Amino acid sequence: MPIAEELAKKQRQISIAEFFERNKQILGFDNLTKAMITSVKEAVDNALDACEEAGILPDIIVKIEEEGENEYKISIEDNGPGIVKSQIPHVFARLLYGSRFHSLKQSRGQQGIGISAVVLYAQLTAGKPITVISKIGSGFPAHKYKLLIDTKRNMPNIVSEEILHWDKKSGTLVEFHIKGKYVKNRKQSVYGYLRSTAIVNPHAFIKLIEPDGNEIIFERISDKLPKQPREIKPHPNGIELGTLLKMLKETKAKKLSSFLSKEFSSISSQKAKEILKIAGVDGNLPPYEVSVEKAKKIIDAFKKIKFIAPPTDCLSPIGKNLIKRGLRKETMQLSPEFISTDMRSPSVFSGIPFIVETGIVYGGNLPRDSKVEILRFANKVPLLYQEGNCVITEAIKNIDWRRYGLEQKGGRGVPYGPAIILVHIASVNVPFLSESKEAIAHIEEIEHEIRLSLQQCARKMRIHLSKKAKKAKAKDKFLLITKILPAIAEKVSSIVGKPKPSLDEIITQIMNIVWIEDAIEEDNGSVKSIINITNYRKTKHSFNLFAEIPGKEFLDGVEPEPERIEENYIMWHVDINPKEKKSFVFRLKKESELDENNLYIDGLNPVYVIGAEKWEGE
Amino acid sequence: MDALNELKKIAEKIYEDLANARVPSIQLPSRTKSNIKFDERYRVWKYGSQKITRAANTLAGAYMLLRTVYTLDFIRQMIEQRKTSTLRELYYISEGWGEAKFHSQDESDKLAEDLEILTRRLREDLKLRPEEDGARVIGDIVIEEVTRKGEKRRIHCQDDVGDSGYSIPYNVEKEKIKFIETNADKVIAIETGGMFDRLVENEFDEKSNAILVHLKGQPARSTRRFIKRLNEELNLPVIVFTDGDPWSYRIFASIAYGAIKTAHISEYLATPSAQFLGVTPSDILSYDLPSDALTKEDIDALNSELSDPRFHDEFWINEIKLQLEIKKKAEQQALAKYGLDYVTDVYLPEKLAEMGYEM
Numbered sequence: 001m002p003i004a005e006e007l008a009k010k011q012r013q014i015s016i017a018e019f020f021e022r023n024k025q026i027l028g029f030d031n032l033t034k035a036m037i038t039s040v041k042e043a044v045d046n047a048l049d050a051c052e053e054a055g056i057l058p059d060i061i062v063k064i065e066e067e068g069e070n071e072y073k074i075s076i077e078d079n080g081p082g083i084v085k086s087q088i089p090h091v092f093a094r095l096l097y098g099s100r101f102h103s104l105k106q107s108r109g110q111q112g113i114g115i116s117a118v119v120l121y122a123q124l125t126a127g128k129p130i131t132v133i134s135k136i137g138s139g140f141p142a143h144k145y146k147l148l149i150d151t152k153r154n155m156p157n158i159v160s161e162e163i164l165h166w167d168k169k170s171g172t173l174v175e176f177h178i179k180g181k182y183v184k185n186r187k188q189s190v191y192g193y194l195r196s197t198a199i200v201n202p203h204a205f206i207k208l209i210e211p212d213g214n215e216i217i218f219e220r221i222s223d224k225l226p227k228q229p230r231e232i233k234p235h236p237n238g239i240e241l242g243t244l245l246k247m248l249k250e251t252k253a254k255k256l257s258s259f260l261s262k263e264f265s266s267i268s269s270q271k272a273k274e275i276l277k278i279a280g281v282d283g284n285l286p287p288y289e290v291s292v293e294k295a296k297k298i299i300d301a302f303k304k305i306k307f308i309a310p311p312t313d314c315l316s317p318i319g320k321n322l323i324k325r326g327l328r329k330e331t332m333q334l335s336p337e338f339i340s341t342d343m344r345s346p347s348v349f350s351g352i353p354f355i356v357e358t359g360i361v362y363g364g365n366l367p368r369d370s371k372v373e374i375l376r377f378a379n380k381v382p383l384l385y386q387e388g389n390c391v392i393t394e395a396i397k398n399i400d401w402r403r404y405g406l407e408q409k410g411g412r413g414v415p416y417g418p419a420i421i422l423v424h425i426a427s428v429n430v431p432f433l434s435e436s437k438e439a440i441a442h443i444e445e446i447e448h449e450i451r452l453s454l455q456q457c458a459r460k461m462r463i464h465l466s467k468k469a470k471k472a473k474a475k476d477k478f479l480l481i482t483k484i485l486p487a488i489a490e491k492v493s494s495i496v497g498k499p500k501p502s503l504d505e506i507i508t509q510i511m512n513i514v515w516i517e518d519a520i521e522e523d524n525g526s527v528k529s530i531i532n533i534t535n536y537r538k539t540k541h542s543f544n545l546f547a548e549i550p551g552k553e554f555l556d557g558v559e560p561e562p563e564r565i566e567e568n569y570i571m572w573h574v575d576i577n578p579k580e581k582k583s584f585v586f587r588l589k590k591e592s593e594l595d596e597n598n599l600y601i602d603g604l605n606p607v608y609v610i611g612a613e614k615w616e617g618e
Numbered sequence: 619m620d621a622l623n624e625l626k627k628i629a630e631k632i633y634e635d636l637a638n639a640r641v642p643s644i645q646l647p648s649r650t651k652s653n654i655k656f657d658e659r660y661r662v663w664k665y666g667s668q669k670i671t672r673a674a675n676t677l678a679g680a681y682m683l684l685r686t687v688y689t690l691d692f693i694r695q696m697i698e699q700r701k702t703s704t705l706r707e708l709y710y711i712s713e714g715w716g717e718a719k720f721h722s723q724d725e726s727d728k729l730a731e732d733l734e735i736l737t738r739r740l741r742e743d744l745k746l747r748p749e750e751d752g753a754r755v756i757g758d759i760v761i762e763e764v765t766r767k768g769e770k771r772r773i774h775c776q777d778d779v780g781d782s783g784y785s786i787p788y789n790v791e792k793e794k795i796k797f798i799e800t801n802a803d804k805v806i807a808i809e810t811g812g813m814f815d816r817l818v819e820n821e822f823d824e825k826s827n828a829i830l831v832h833l834k835g836q837p838a839r840s841t842r843r844f845i846k847r848l849n850e851e852l853n854l855p856v857i858v859f860t861d862g863d864p865w866s867y868r869i870f871a872s873i874a875y876g877a878i879k880t881a882h883i884s885e886y887l888a889t890p891s892a893q894f895l896g897v898t899p900s901d902i903l904s905y906d907l908p909s910d911a912l913t914k915e916d917i918d919a920l921n922s923e924l925s926d927p928r929f930h931d932e933f934w935i936n937e938i939k940l941q942l943e944i945k946k947k948a949e950q951q952a953l954a955k956y957g958l959d960y961v962t963d964v965y966l967p968e969k970l971a972e973m974g975y976e977m
Contacts, residue, residue: 480680484677496633498633509675
């Protein structure tokens with residue numbers, strides 16, 4: 001039973017305050033630290049949802065002040081669309097007002113008990129009313145309310161209301177007092193929650209003012225609002241008999257055939273006919289007359305037919321480029337050497353579409369000997385508790401990370417190494433393990449998708465690491481010929497008192513390779529990739545050089561003239577004499593991403609090449 | 619000037635390599651247990667014919683060569699300016715050598731040994747001295763030492779010294795010290811300071827007519843050279859008295875046969891006729907000495923000695939096997955179990971008599 005119904009039922013029998021006391025844990029107030037995080041989280045999630053719905057880039061300010069022993073004043077201000085005057089008391093001072101719970105739509109709000117629970121918690125612990133200021137647009141006044149919840153009737157108790165001038169186009173500010181505890185330097189903290197939130201909400205600007213006055217700013221890195229998720233109809237894959245029977249009873253469709261094509265996504269009238277044929281059920285039957293046996297046959301027919309995936313525009317994933325940028329920004333101080341992200345195509349469990357997105361950050365100053373950090377998200381909200389029970393953690397544990405360059409005891413369990421693993425699940429109905437909504441249930445389809453997505457990132461990480469190892473070797477040789485050997489020559493020449501000999505031939509002997517080094521530079525906002533080739537062999541070489549590009553349309557200049565340019569690569573023909581050095585350059589437009597060059601060669605034995613792989617064809 | 623030429627030869631070899639477009643390299647004997655061979659002429663263990671090549675075709679090899687040329691240039695300058703430096707100073711001096719800088723003193727110490735081998739000259743000829751101060755000597759012998767002011771001073775190592783004895787300087791060659799006369803008839807080299815002091819307090823140098831030399835654990839080169847000179851020039855037998863554990867046997871081996879690290883100069887340092895007195899594993903049993911259990915490292919060291927050519931004689935094989943059997947080790951001072959005078963009144967006289975010495 002959804003929590004809303006349960007709560008509503010109980011509400012009649014016991015006072016809200018009593019209910020709250022009994023269900024503190026479910027509501028996320030089981031200890032002082034968590035109560036602090038939950039309070040901030042509910043308000044921030046609301047602010048983000050409201051801004052997105054109204055098409056506004058969110059500016060959110062969270063301010064926390066210490067007022068006494070374990071007592072804090074918290075204020076959260078946004079630039080959202082505001083709340084109309086008459087609704088303000090109901091939104092904040094009535095438990096479970098609003099009805100997001102029944103909708104099949106991806107939203108943050110699905111996951112919390114709501115801001116009114118925070119108000120109630122505040123009222124029960126600090127005993128002070130909540131202050132709300134809201135304004136719905138320029139030309140409108142701002143309204144300021146002080147509110148309490150009448151816990152007997154579950155109705156707002158308006159302590160005071162006034163009109164005031166607010167120098168803001170629109171927005172809402174809430175301010176309340178709670179018993180809580182502010183902690184720093186760990187994942188389960190207000191900072192940790194906001195940092196994670198910033199990673200998956202790159203379009204948001206968030207400012208946190210901590211109790212000691214310290215200001216932390218999470219900058220906006222994308223001016224694009226995420227696409228609005230859409231409400232959808234159930235998908236025939238994995239739908240349960242009970243749900244189907246309920247839908248048959250409630251539908252307005254007159255005939256079974258039109259019921260199928262209207263009430264489900266991905267069923268055309270053509271598909272409906274196919275289903276009915278396989279099920280052996282008459283399509284002209286009124287839906288309410290469909291028996292349990294016939295419904296079962298329809299379900300069986302669903303399983304035999306291939307449907308197109310549910311509509312993807314009902315989901316609003318973050319996107320692999322934005323996740324990468326979010327991760328890069330929030331891990332900047334750790335200067336990681338590698339970030340890879342991936343987004344799967346939408347998939348379905350029990351007729352519910354979902355998308356998995358993942359990312360891996362590697363290296364830099366991340367701790368080498370401890371377990372990797374796992375960042376879990378559901379519908380862009382960080383999951384901070386119950387990591388061990390979550391399908392995300394389970395999926396990570398079941399991958400053999402040793403193959404990808406992380407340490408793992410026995411090839412199972414959370415891996416060790418300098419890495420952060422991010423997993424985001426977006427769905428119209430995230431299957432949480434329990435009402436506390438802190439861990440996602442073990443759904444096979446979800447675990448499978450997480451695994452595939454992480455393996456995709458991990459493969460790139462492995463390639464990066466093996467490249468790095470090769471480069472380190474190459475660097476050694478380079479140091480040898482550019483510094484050490486000349487230093488030896490200089491010293492012995494001075495000891496024996498003779499002129500410094502030429503080292504060219506020895507260098508060729510020692511190196512005996514074609515050396516390819518590359519660098520990526522930011523050049524006036526565009527990306528410039530430079531590839532230098534030096535022939536340290538005794539013979540002249542002719543070969544083809546391939547450089548991977550993110551897409552032909554991003555290309556903004558190539559030098560020298562290449563042999564050809566394809567969608568995903570540039571090919572040059574290279575003729576190079578012993579001791580000769582040649583440069584190859586391409587530029588990419590601003591909006592494209594290039595973290596690492598992937599270079600390939602063809603027509604030269606790869607053992608004589610450092611800095612490029614063998615070209616295996618397209 | 620001789621050392622200077624040898625150093626220059628190394629630099630010339632590297633220069634010629636470079637000038638003729640050869641990857642520069644130097645060859646050194648391999649300094650491992652498997653490459654020490656018995657030298658019949660000197661009756662000591664020296665490096666065999668296995669060579670290792672340090673070439674500049676790898677980064678590690680190139681670094682070695684770079685450090686080698688910097689170090690030899692530094693030594694060249696010291697010789698010209700009549701200066702000396704300690705091994706530690708060499709390590710610190712390299713701070714200013716850029717890429718050629720040493721990353722630990724171990725590296726610079728090893729390189730100093732390499733240069734000795736390459737130039738076939740002693741460390742002293744290369745103007746490098748060790749940190750370690752020499753060990754102590756008490757006994758009926760008169761030594762003439764040239765002091766730093768150039769005066770010759772005669773020292774009687776019983777009458778002219780305190781209870782801590784005569785300190786062996788780092789240079790013990792003839793230009794520095796001479797043996798004038800002695801009435802002693804043997805040298806007893808003692809591993810630990812505690813036991814040395816016990817023998818001094820009990821006046822064992824007088825009672826047994828011995829020159830007592832304190833080894834201070836693994837003996838410094840100067841101590842080993844000093845003992846060798848006592849043996850060679852005064853014809854005194856050398857008897858070594860250590861703890862009864864594998865590490866002490868190595869101390870004995872370095873005195874009698876030469877150490878693996880310094881096998882290139884074994885003929886200067888080793889005293890092939892030196893004899894091991896104890897504490898032997900047999901002593902642990904026959905004197906019923908307080909003992910400790912062997913650790914894993916002890917057992918590994920004993921096994922390693924079984925495969926060490928220097929220990930390939932009946933005495934050592936039997937004793938080491940016995941020790942592996944009883945799994946015990948004992949310190950020299952364990953003899954105090956029977957009283958402070960037991961070592962000088964009973965143990966040493968008995969052991970010396972067994973070895974054929976008369977008190």
